[in-house]
Amino acid sequence: MKNKGIEYSSFESLDVPQLCGIIIVNKERLVHLLDNIEGIERLNLLKSKIMALKDVISCPTNDENGVLNIDTIENKLSLRKDVFVSELEQILESHTINRAKYYLRRLKSSIRGVKTSNINDINLLRWKDYDCIITDSLWVLDKRDTSGAHLAWYWGNFIPQIPHQIMLRYTRKGDWVLDTFLGSGTTLIECRRLGRNGLGIELNPKVAQKAKDIIEQERNIDNVVTDVIIDDSKRANINTVLEKHKIKCVQLLIMHPPYHDIVKFSEDQRDLSNAENIEKFLQMFGDAVDNATPFLEKERYLALIIGDKYTKGEWIPLGFYCMNEVSKRGYTLKSIIVKNFEETRGKRNQKELWRYRALVGGFYVFKHEYIMLFKKSA
Numbered sequence: 007m008k009n010k011g012i013e014y015s016s017f018e019s020l021d022v023p024q025l026c027g028i029i030i031v032n033k034e035r036l037v038h039l040l041d042n043i044e045g046i047e048r049l050n051l052l053k054s055k056i057m058a059l060k061d062v063i064s065c066p067t068n069d070e071n072g073v074l075n076i077d078t079i080e081n082k083l084s085l086r087k088d089v090f091v092s093e094l095e096q097i098l099e100s101h102t103i104n105r106a107k108y109y110l111r112r113l114k115s116s117i118r119g120v121k122t123s124n125i126n127d128i129n130l131l132r133w134k135d136y137d138c139i140i141t142d143s144l145w146v147l148d149k150r151d152t153s154g155a156h157l158a159w160y161w162g163n164f165i166p167q168i169p170h171q172i173m174l175r176y177t178r179k180g181d182w183v184l185d186t187f188l189g190s191g192t193t194l195i196e197c198r199r200l201g202r203n204g205l206g207i208e209l210n211p212k213v214a215q216k217a218k219d220i221i222e223q224e225r226n227i228d229n230v231v232t233d234v235i236i237d238d239s240k241r242a243n244i245n246t247v248l249e250k251h252k253i254k255c256v257q258l259l260i261m262h263p264p265y266h267d268i269v270k271f272s273e274d275q276r277d278l279s280n281a282e283n284i285e286k287f288l289q290m291f292g293d294a295v296d297n298a299t300p301f302l303e304k305e306r307y308l309a310l311i312i313g314d315k316y317t318k319g320e321w322i323p324l325g326f327y328c329m330n331e332v333s334k335r336g337y338t339l340k341s342i343i344v345k346n347f348e349e350t351r352g353k354r355n356q357k358e359l360w361r362y363r364a365l366v367g368g369f370y371v372f373k374h375e376y377i378m379l380f381k382k383s384a
């Protein structure tokens with residue numbers, strides 16, 4: 007990623023360096039120095055040179071090789087200080103010259119090059135920089151991100167960390183994201199933050215209008231498009247929407263439908279929360295998947311966020327039913343993430359009651375929902 011001539015590792019868009027600290031190095035001189043060190047055949051001597059380099063990080067006045075001396079803007083490279091130091095320490099801990107040189111070469115190639123996949127901006131050569139990206143299937147997120155335009159005013163919204171994490175893994179800067187159940191606009195706010203273009207479809211005009219107003223309050227540094235469409239996701243003419251923006255497809259589909267009738271979102275019969283039974287709900291959800299799928303680029307991802315429900319003494323595995331609906335439509339299931347529910351205000355008041363009911367009724371109180379990732383076939 008380039009910005010005003012300075013080469014940044016892509017972690018800089020991830021809010022990491024503020025926490026960990028960065029160092030700006032002269033890339034060419036650093037690579038040259040590492041080349042020289044690699045030529046050394048005695049382990050102790052090699053380690054002493056690495057130790058000297060490590061000292062430069064904490065004491066820049068010892069910088070005899072000008073590693074921190076930036077002569078041209080093109081040579082500037084920012085690195086995460088903690089990761090760089092730990093890589094030097096790994097070399098220092100090596101027991102053989104071959105192992106030390108292996109770590110040294112790995113460090114050098116991570117400074118020299120960038121290796122990304124087609125679906126995100128993660129530099130795989132510097133994968134250690136991305137510890138803010140979750141790769142486990144259990145997400146325990148205590149706090150909702152309430153910064154910027156995220157206000158949490160909407161009953162039934164998801165926490166901003168969900169679209170944030172998904173977009174970092176499955177989109178690149180400038181990609182297009184479609185959220186077919188936009189609600190309060192959480193996805194589009196995150197789109198603005200991460201420099202992704204976002205389209206959102208929401209049935210309820212009042213909710214859509216409020217979402218629009220709030221999304222506009224979020225800064226738009228990358229000048230991306232964030233468009234809210236008031237329509238029924240099952241039938242909306244997505245092609246017309248894409249044509250308006252001169253694109254043919256989107257690179258990520260986010261679907262966070264109502265969890266059937268757990269929250270009634272409107273009186274509108276087209277609203278999935280008004281489906282008269284589970285079968286009808288699944289049919290409506292399937293129609294929404296059918297309507298959006300042709301416009302998702304091949305081999306890109308659909309993220310489904312859904313929870314289960316409890317009706318008349320029976321646990322209804324809504325999440326798995328919806329998963330089946332997506333799988334039937336030419337998608338490969340890539341992950342099922344279990345995410346904790348944060349404590350909502352309503353639940354806190356009723357917590358004791360629910361615990362009592364659970365003990366009496368022989369069930370467990372819901373504490374999780376699912377984030378399911380599917381890849382569209384080629």
Ligand SMILES: C[S@@+](CC[C@H](N)C(=O)[O-])C[C@H]1O[C@@H](n2cnc3c(N)ncnc32)[C@H](O)[C@@H]1O
Binds near residue numbers: 186213
């Ligand atoms: C679970 S909420 C999504 C919340 C959203 N992720 C957020 O963070 O605010 C589901 C949304 O889908 C909307 N909805 C229900 N049926 C719809 C349909 N047929 N087409 C479009 N939107 C629909 C509801 O009005 C509701 O806002």
